[in-house]
Amino acid sequence: MSTPDAARPSAPAAPAGGQSEAAARAIRATRNSRRWGSWYVAEHRFRVMRSYAQTVLVTAIGNPVIYLYAMGVGLATLVDGNLGADAVTGVGYLTFVAPALLCSAAISVASEEFTYPVMLGFKWNPIFYGMNASPIQPGQIINGLVISVAARMLVTCGLYFGFMLLFGAVPGPAGFLAIFVALLTGMGFGALLMGYTSTLTEDTGQLAMVMRFIILPMTLFSGTFFPLDLLPLYLRWIGWISPLWHGTELSRVFAYGAVEPLWLSVAHVLYLAVLLMIGWLWARRVAVRRLNK
Amino acid sequence: MSDPVIVAQDLRKTYAGFAAVDGISFAVERGESFGLLGPNGAGKSTTMRMVGAVSTRSGGSLSVLGLDPDRHGPEIRSQLGVVPQSDNLDTELRVRENLLVYGRYFGLPRAQVARRADELLAFAQLEDKAKAKVDALSGGMKRRLTIARALINDPSILLLDEPTTGLDPQARHILWDRLFRLKEQGTTLLLTTHYMDEAEQLCDRIVVVDKGAIMAEGSPAELIRRYSSKEVLEVRFGSSRNSEVAGRLQGIGDRVEVLPDRILIYTGNGEAELVRLTDAGLHPITSLVRRSSLEDVFLRLTGRTLIE
Numbered sequence: 001m002s003t004p005d006a007a008r009p010s011a012p013a014a015p016a017g018g019q020s021e022a023a024a025r026a027i028r029a030t031r032n033s034r035r036w037g038s039w040y041v042a043e044h045r046f047r048v049m050r051s052y053a054q055t056v057l058v059t060a061i062g063n064p065v066i067y068l069y070a071m072g073v074g075l076a077t078l079v080d081g082n083l084g085a086d087a088v089t090g091v092g093y094l095t096f097v098a099p100a101l102l103c104s105a106a107i108s109v110a111s112e113e114f115t116y117p118v119m120l121g122f123k124w125n126p127i128f129y130g131m132n133a134s135p136i137q138p139g140q141i142i143n144g145l146v147i148s149v150a151a152r153m154l155v156t157c158g159l160y161f162g163f164m165l166l167f168g169a170v171p172g173p174a175g176f177l178a179i180f181v182a183l184l185t186g187m188g189f190g191a192l193l194m195g196y197t198s199t200l201t202e203d204t205g206q207l208a209m210v211m212r213f214i215i216l217p218m219t220l221f222s223g224t225f226f227p228l229d230l231l232p233l234y235l236r237w238i239g240w241i242s243p244l245w246h247g248t249e250l251s252r253v254f255a256y257g258a259v260e261p262l263w264l265s266v267a268h269v270l271y272l273a274v275l276l277m278i279g280w281l282w283a284r285r286v287a288v289r290r291l292n293k
Numbered sequence: 294m295s296d297p298v299i300v301a302q303d304l305r306k307t308y309a310g311f312a313a314v315d316g317i318s319f320a321v322e323r324g325e326s327f328g329l330l331g332p333n334g335a336g337k338s339t340t341m342r343m344v345g346a347v348s349t350r351s352g353g354s355l356s357v358l359g360l361d362p363d364r365h366g367p368e369i370r371s372q373l374g375v376v377p378q379s380d381n382l383d384t385e386l387r388v389r390e391n392l393l394v395y396g397r398y399f400g401l402p403r404a405q406v407a408r409r410a411d412e413l414l415a416f417a418q419l420e421d422k423a424k425a426k427v428d429a430l431s432g433g434m435k436r437r438l439t440i441a442r443a444l445i446n447d448p449s450i451l452l453l454d455e456p457t458t459g460l461d462p463q464a465r466h467i468l469w470d471r472l473f474r475l476k477e478q479g480t481t482l483l484l485t486t487h488y489m490d491e492a493e494q495l496c497d498r499i500v501v502v503d504k505g506a507i508m509a510e511g512s513p514a515e516l517i518r519r520y521s522s523k524e525v526l527e528v529r530f531g532s533s534r535n536s537e538v539a540g541r542l543q544g545i546g547d548r549v550e551v552l553p554d555r556i557l558i559y560t561g562n563g564e565a566e567l568v569r570l571t572d573a574g575l576h577p578i579t580s581l582v583r584r585s586s587l588e589d590v591f592l593r594l595t596g597r598t599l600i601e
Contacts, residue, residue: 020359022298022358022449023360023368025372026360026365027368029399030367030371032400033371033398036400040394040400044383044394047386047393047394048385048386051386125381127381127383129347129381130382130383130442131398133347133370133373133375134371134398134446135368135371135398137366291347292348293342293347
């Protein structure tokens with residue numbers, strides 16, 4: 001065999017014979033992956049989640065029991081006993097705090113599922129590269145992650161809401177809509193977190209910083225345990241930019257009919273949806289860049 | 294020569310001004326076992342990634358199964374099996390599960406993937422490890438599982454990047470045996486290696502790559518014939534004396550290479566050369582006569598050894 005350089009014309013633009021057959025076969029074989037690839041990735045994630053299903057369930061059941069009891073029953077006795085049973089925005093403390101706890105639960109799923117698996121896939125156990133060696137595209141990997149986390153979050157929020165009902169914390173008839181508000185809250189925040197985590201080539205403590213200096217203050221100062229109005233004006237911005245505040249306020253509208261102008265409710269939804277889109281597109285862009293070495 | 298499945302012409306990849314692949318051209322025929330042989334950093338893996346349609350080329354043209362990776366990445370990848378340099382199996386899943394999820398990426402029905410997974414576990418001699426955790430496998434087993442995973446879609450072309458690096462000799466031989474079977478079945482293999490024995494065992498044709506460029510191309514036997522002598526006499530005089538002795542070797546052998554630890558004398562007849570050496574009053578501490586290998590070809594072409 002001679003060197004190919006001299007003997008061969010440049011790469012075929014319109015392949016002929018056996019080549020076009022192989023090309024046609026390749027194009028046929030890829031139809032499913034192009035259409036359903038994101039779901040295949042989600043399927044993979046579900047299988048992984050199954051390996052820690054116990055943890056998922058224990059936290060999904062344990063958290064609402066503990067938090068609703070501690071805040072909604074324990075602390076509520078103190079608050080309601082001293083201030084009256086309708087002292088916090090017109091309802092009892094349990095009713096006030098429960099929608100916020102629901103949204104926090106969604107945030108906590110997001111902070112787990114959009115950090116560790118992302119670092120894992122790009123770096124620690126680089127399965128994203130393995131996926132990308134198949135017909136799966138970088139954007140589909142991110143989509144699959146988003147789908148699987150949304151599913152887990154929905155289960156968590158659904159269970160949480162069930163416990164809220166058991167504790168008698170949901171007087172409003174449209175209360176169940178709070179589940180979807182919590183989902184949007186968790187996904188809006190989580191998508192941003194996913195975008196940020198996907199840019200990390202090494203975890204030298206950045207994720208711990210996010211937990212400590214973003215998630216914790218956000219949980220404390222988003223009108224979660226007390227109305228945002230009680231904060232001095234110069235601290236209220238924390239709430240306004242916080243996805244948790246937007247989610248909590250809106251879920252209170254559905255859970256017990258908290259009163260706010262319609263434009264504000266629409267603004268909550270838009271804000272969370274915009275965060276979700278920004279984070280999602282950000283992560284997809286980073287994935288395309290990182291997986292194409 | 295009529296049916297190339299991979300055609301690269303003047304293929305280039307640059308990273309921030311550095312040319313990792315600097316204009317290489319080659320063509321791989323259907324059913325052929327084609328090797329890229331070169332030291333670490335020669336641009337082999339980069340070439341593999343471009344062929345694998347996961348790395349956009351900086352220049353030149355590339356066609357895999359008649360398709361352009363820039364436009365038909367997923368389509369090309371649907372026909373490939375990829376064994377990367379370092380395993381990226383999902384350690385959160387069990388052995389068989391790794392095959393199941395991977396098969397789905399190719400859009401194959403669940404039942405078909407399950408059947409194929411069992412066949413491949415048998416092929417990879419991992420049947421009794423089906424439910425084991427990936428981390429519990431030895432290095433050789435992980436490699437075999439990675440190869441099994443790469444075969445889940447019954448690929449037309451199998452890309453293997455340094456398939457046996459880091460494995461012990463026994464594990465390498467098991468792996469070679471499996472790869473040889475694939476070759477017999479007509480799977481096109483494109484592999485990179487810096488092990489000359491691996492290239493000799495598995496490749497019909499080789500290109501020797503160094504610093505992003507092709508130095509030579511041919512079958513292992515052709516390359517040895519063209520760039521080396523039939524035999525090599527290796528002598529050691531002790532590391533401090535090797536270079537001093539080298540000056541006195543004029544007229545001995547066709548060609549002499551002085552390495553830090555030994556002197557290589559290229560010749561048609563190693564034993565005869567050794568006799569001439571001792572007749573000249575030179576008494577090496579150790580001596581060895583062997584057949585020429587691709588290592589010698591590489592040394593001749595680049596002035597360096599493959600593993601430095």
